[in-house]
Amino acid sequence: MSGRILVGTRKGTFLVERSNRRWTSKLAGHSGVGVNFVARDPNDGTLWAALGHGHWGAKLSRSTDDGVTWNDAPQIRYPEGAQYLAPPEPTEDQNAEPRAVTSRDATLLKLWVIAFGQPGRIYVGTIPGGLFVSDDSGESFDLNRPLWNHESRGGDLFSGEGTGETHWFGTPAAEGEFAPGIHSVVVDPSDRDHFYVAVSSAGVLETTDGGKTWRGRNEGMTNDYLPDPNAEWGHDPHLVELCAAQPNHLWQQNHCGVFKSSDSARTWKKVSKPDVGIHFGFPIAVDPEDGDTAWVVPGKSDAERITVDGTLFVARSEDGGETWTPLRNGLPQDNAYDVVYRHALSVSGDHVAFGSTTGNLYVSENRGDSWHCVANNLPPIYSVRFG
Amino acid sequence: MATVELTRHLLRFFPGLEGKALIVEARTVAEVIAEMEKLAPGFAFYVCDERGRLRQHVNIFVGDQRVADRRGLTDRIEPDSCVFILQALSGG
Numbered sequence: 001m002s003g004r005i006l007v008g009t010r011k012g013t014f015l016v017e018r019s020n021r022r023w024t025s026k027l028a029g030h031s032g033v034g035v036n037f038v039a040r041d042p043n044d045g046t047l048w049a050a051l052g053h054g055h056w057g058a059k060l061s062r063s064t065d066d067g068v069t070w071n072d073a074p075q076i077r078y079p080e081g082a083q084y085l086a087p088p089e090p091t092e093d094q095n096a097e098p099r100a101v102t103s104r105d106a107t108l109l110k111l112w113v114i115a116f117g118q119p120g121r122i123y124v125g126t127i128p129g130g131l132f133v134s135d136d137s138g139e140s141f142d143l144n145r146p147l148w149n150h151e152s153r154g155g156d157l158f159s160g161e162g163t164g165e166t167h168w169f170g171t172p173a174a175e176g177e178f179a180p181g182i183h184s185v186v187v188d189p190s191d192r193d194h195f196y197v198a199v200s201s202a203g204v205l206e207t208t209d210g211g212k213t214w215r216g217r218n219e220g221m222t223n224d225y226l227p228d229p230n231a232e233w234g235h236d237p238h239l240v241e242l243c244a245a246q247p248n249h250l251w252q253q254n255h256c257g258v259f260k261s262s263d264s265a266r267t268w269k270k271v272s273k274p275d276v277g278i279h280f281g282f283p284i285a286v287d288p289e290d291g292d293t294a295w296v297v298p299g300k301s302d303a304e305r306i307t308v309d310g311t312l313f314v315a316r317s318e319d320g321g322e323t324w325t326p327l328r329n330g331l332p333q334d335n336a337y338d339v340v341y342r343h344a345l346s347v348s349g350d351h352v353a354f355g356s357t358t359g360n361l362y363v364s365e366n367r368g369d370s371w372h373c374v375a376n377n378l379p380p381i382y383s384v385r386f387g
Numbered sequence: 388m389a390t391v392e393l394t395r396h397l398l399r400f401f402p403g404l405e406g407k408a409l410i411v412e413a414r415t416v417a418e419v420i421a422e423m424e425k426l427a428p429g430f431a432f433y434v435c436d437e438r439g440r441l442r443q444h445v446n447i448f449v450g451d452q453r454v455a456d457r458r459g460l461t462d463r464i465e466p467d468s469c470v471f472i473l474q475a476l477s478g479g
Contacts, residue, residue, distance in 0.1 A: 055396070055444040055474040056433040072400075072429055077437040107436040 002348035002386050005363070006047065006067075007355055008035035011379035013049055015067050016361060023363055023374035029070040030061065036112055037343055040387030043119040044137060047387075048073070050111035050124070052175070058111045060124070062138065076124060076132050076141050082106040082148065083157040084128050085166035086178055101166055103157055106130070109175045113343065115185035118192045125182030127174045129153070131197055133211065144211045152202065152216060152233055153180075167233030169201035183342055184240040188247045196240065196265060198252070203235035204265055220268035223256050239342040241286040241294075249291025251321075253284035253342070255302055260321045262291070271321025277308040278315045278324045283345035285352065292320040295347060295368060297340040297354055305339060312336040314345075314354070316368050330371035331362065341382055348386035355381030389413050389468045391423065396474055397434075401427040416447055417460035419470050434472060435460075446475040 005016040007025070013035045016025040034052040041048060047063040049070065060073040088102040110127040117123065122134040124141060130148060132141040149155060155162035170178035184198035193210035196217065203218040221235045236255035243249040252259040257279050258272035272279040278298045287293035295316050300308045311334070314327045332338075338356030345354040352368050355361045359378040362371045391409035398405050404427055411422035417439065424431040434445050441447060441457040448454070448471040454462045464470065 053433075055442065056400070057436065057442055059432075075429070075432055077432070105438055107438055107440075 002351040004387065005346070005353050005361070006038040006040060006383075006385045006387050007361060007378065007381060008038040008049065008343070008383035009355075009359075009379040009381050010034050013038050013067070013070075014375075014378060016374060023372075025361070025375045025378065028067040029063065035382060036110065037114055037383045037385075039114050039116070039383075039385045041116050041122065041137075042387070043116060046138070048114045048122070048138070050114055052110060058108050058126075060111060060138070073138055074140055076108055076111065076126065076130075078106040078108060078130065079143055081158045082130075082143065084148075084179065085154045085157070085162070085164070085168075086128075086170070101154075101164065103161075104128075109177055109179060110173065110181065112173070112181050112183045113185060115187055117187050117195070121192070123185040123187070123195070125185050125197060127171065127181035128177070128179035129168060129182060129199060129202075131182055131185065131211075146212055147197065147205065147207075147214050150205070150214055152205075167202060168199060169234060171200040173200070184237065186240050186242050186250065188242065189244050190247055194247075196242075196250070198237040198240040200238070201236040201255075202233055204237060204240060204252070206265055217265035218268070219266060220261075220270075221254070221259060222270060225255070238282045239284050241284055243286050243291035244288040246291035249286070249320075251284050251286050251294045253281050253296055255280070258284065258294075258296055258321060260294075262320065269321075271317070273324055276324070276326070278326070280305075281340070282342040283340055283354065285345045285347040287347060290318070293318045294321070295345065295352055297345055299339060307337055307339070310335050310337060312338050312356075314352070314364075314368050314371075327364075327368040327371070329369060330364075330373075343383035343385075344381050346384050346386050351386065353384050353386065355384045357381065388466055389419060389464045389470050391419060392469060392471045394473045397430075397472065400433060401430060403427060413464050415460060415464060416449065416454055416456075416462045416470065419464060420460065444475045446473045447471065448473070 003018045007014040012031045013029045015028040037050040049061040051059045061070045062073040063070045083103040085101040113125040115123040124132045131144040134141045153168045154166045168180040171181045186196040188194035196206045205214045206217045238253045240252045248264045250261045257270045259268040260271045261268045281298045285295045312331045315324045317324045352364045357380045361375040364371045413419040
């Protein structure tokens with residue numbers, strides 16, 4: 001549905017609907033509560049929200065009446081024995097042996113993204129680094145253990161000590177902890193056993209057997225913050241999406257630029273253009289019909305994370321990233337410091353929408369050629385999804 | 388028997404508890420939480436994480452004493468105890 005936008009904000013869930021050629025927004029639930037992500041399950045129409053209560057922890061919420069009422073859903077919990085490797089906390093014990101990593105009990109820090117597969121299948125990406133899967137429309141969720149136990153993060157800590165070495169780092173989004181997070185679950189609509197996750201900070205992993213086995217898909221990725229810029233792991237994808245109609249086409253807005261794959265993530269190629277300010281950013285949206293078309297909202301460098309010269313613009317490529325068109329018509333070009341988070345850009349048909357940390361929601365009805373600000377004073381926006 | 392008093396923040400999420408006298412049979416704070424979970428399913432996961440530890444930004448007082456054992460909630464409950472479950476304000 002491109003006539004409605006679901007908006008998750010720091011202070012609640014908003015519905016933004018188009019009628020009589022106008023977009024109007026209303027607070028639809030979770031007043032005063034942080035909402036990391038809101039999306040509609042296309043299989044049954046249920047709305048799902050990933051909440052972050054300041055005091056009371058992360059909670060899943062859902063609405064089966066199109067956003068009129070919301071209720072707590074069955075909650076996600078890490079199973080007994082789930083541990084992950086992380087840098088040790090500073091110790092006051094002067095005699096303690098220095099260690100690179102220690103194992104920590106996993107408890108739910110954050111629900112970060114929700115995705116939908118075949119009817120009944122729901123995915124939730126979490127911090128610390130969990131993929132939870134439901135096959136009963138969200139009545140129960142199980143941790144995907146092959147990914148949790150992947151060799152890249154130290155092996156199986158449920159049944160032993162593992163390798164003692166992890167290549168997964170952390171994300172500042174981890175509610176004050178140093179822990180990795182899964183922010184992208186990328187579902188191949190042509191094959192129910194084929195999906196990807198993207199992890200801050202580890203990289204992209206792919207399964208082709210429904211989650212039984214996983215392999216890293218970071219060939220061609222480069223980074224500029226590790227000693228080895230071509231390291232297999234330690235990459236920082238900010239968001240990964242694929243083209244629904246051409247699922248071999250994937251795009252990645254990464255900490256270190258925009259990357260494109262045309263071969264189902266077997267290889268990646270950097271396609272950003274730092275010389276024209278199209279390089280750093282958080283979100284990316286891919287045309288569901290054309291795998292060579294994508295939109296990004298560039299920001300200025302990882303060190304500053306603000307708009308480029310105080311101007312807000314979207315960039316669109318229609319040729320797989322060879323060239324980019326900056327789209328500024330209708331967007332503020334003076335003293336604009338909107339930052340757009342990773343889940344806050346979305347496309348549906350000719351409609352493109354994005355929301356910013358300054359509470360502005362912008363909509364284009366012509367693929368980004370021109371924009372309207374349809375809400376100015378929302379809370380800081382975390383997610384924008386049509387549905 | 389202990390009397391439980393809740394912050395209004397929690398009553399918002401468990402409106403069925405509004406206006407009720409919350410008197411539970413419990414010898415420890417952990418048992419108080421377990422009894423509250425029976426009265427209001429989902430309550431325990433608001434107050435504690437999945438390992439049963441008190442969430443970082445939640446406080447429980449028994450009388451005017453803040454609980455000592457945030458990990459196991461083994462603090463003793465006396466028959467006439469009043470247990471307060473509150474958000475842990477850190478100012479601001």
